[in-house]
Amino acid sequence: MTTPPPADPNIPPQQPQYQPGAQQPQPQPAAPLTVEQDISYSGWAYVLACLGWAAFIGPLIIWLVFRQRGQRVNHEGKEALNFGIVVAAATIxxxxxxxxxxxxxxxxxxxxxxxxxxxxxxxxxxxxxxxxIVGIFVVALIWGLKGKSTVAAGGSYRYPFNIRFIK
Structure with missing residues (x-):
C-alpha cells in the first residue's frame, strides 16, 4: 500500500468537489428534552402567557419549538397557549x-x-x-406563576378559566 505524498504547507486545503448524484446527509432529529428541560420550558410557557395583547406569542414559540421533543411541553404548552389567546383577546x-x-x-x-x-x-x-387591563395582567401573572410552580413540583396545571382552542 502506498502512502500519498505529504501535503504542501504552502497550498491551502481544497474543499471536496461536488459529485453528480451524491446525496446530502439528512438532518438528524433534535434530541428529546431532559426531564429538567421539559419542566423548565413548560413553566416558562405559563409565565409568558400574561403579556397582554401579545400573551400568546411566548407560549406559541415554546410549544412549536419543543412540542415534539417533550410530552410535558406539548401538554402544558397547549394549555398556556390557549390561555394566552384568551388574555390577548380580552385585552384587545x-x-x-x-x-x-x-x-x-x-x-x-x-x-x-x-x-x-x-x-x-x-x-x-x-x-x-x-x-x-392591569387586572387582567395581575390575574394572568398569578395564574401563570401558580402554573409554573405546579409544573415544577411535577404536576399538571389547568387554568381556572380557559377556552381550549387547541386540543
Missing amino acids: IVNIVFGILTGVTGPRFDWVNGFSAGWGGWWIFPLLQWLI
Whole structure:
C-alpha cells in the first residue's frame, strides 16, 4: 500500500468537489428534552402567557419549538397557549370598547368653536380601561406563576378559566 505524498504547507486545503448524484446527509432529529428541560420550558410557557395583547406569542414559540421533543411541553404548552389567546383577546376587546367609549364621550375639537369638553365624566373610561387591563395582567401573572410552580413540583396545571382552542 502506498502512502500519498505529504501535503504542501504552502497550498491551502481544497474543499471536496461536488459529485453528480451524491446525496446530502439528512438532518438528524433534535434530541428529546431532559426531564429538567421539559419542566423548565413548560413553566416558562405559563409565565409568558400574561403579556397582554401579545400573551400568546411566548407560549406559541415554546410549544412549536419543543412540542415534539417533550410530552410535558406539548401538554402544558397547549394549555398556556390557549390561555394566552384568551388574555390577548380580552385585552384587545377591552382596548377597542373603551377606545370607542372614550372617543364618543370625550373632548372634541372643531374649527368653529375650538376645544369643547364633551361629557364631563369622559375621563372615567380611560381609567376603567387601565384598571381592567392591569387586572387582567395581575390575574394572568398569578395564574401563570401558580402554573409554573405546579409544573415544577411535577404536576399538571389547568387554568381556572380557559377556552381550549387547541386540543
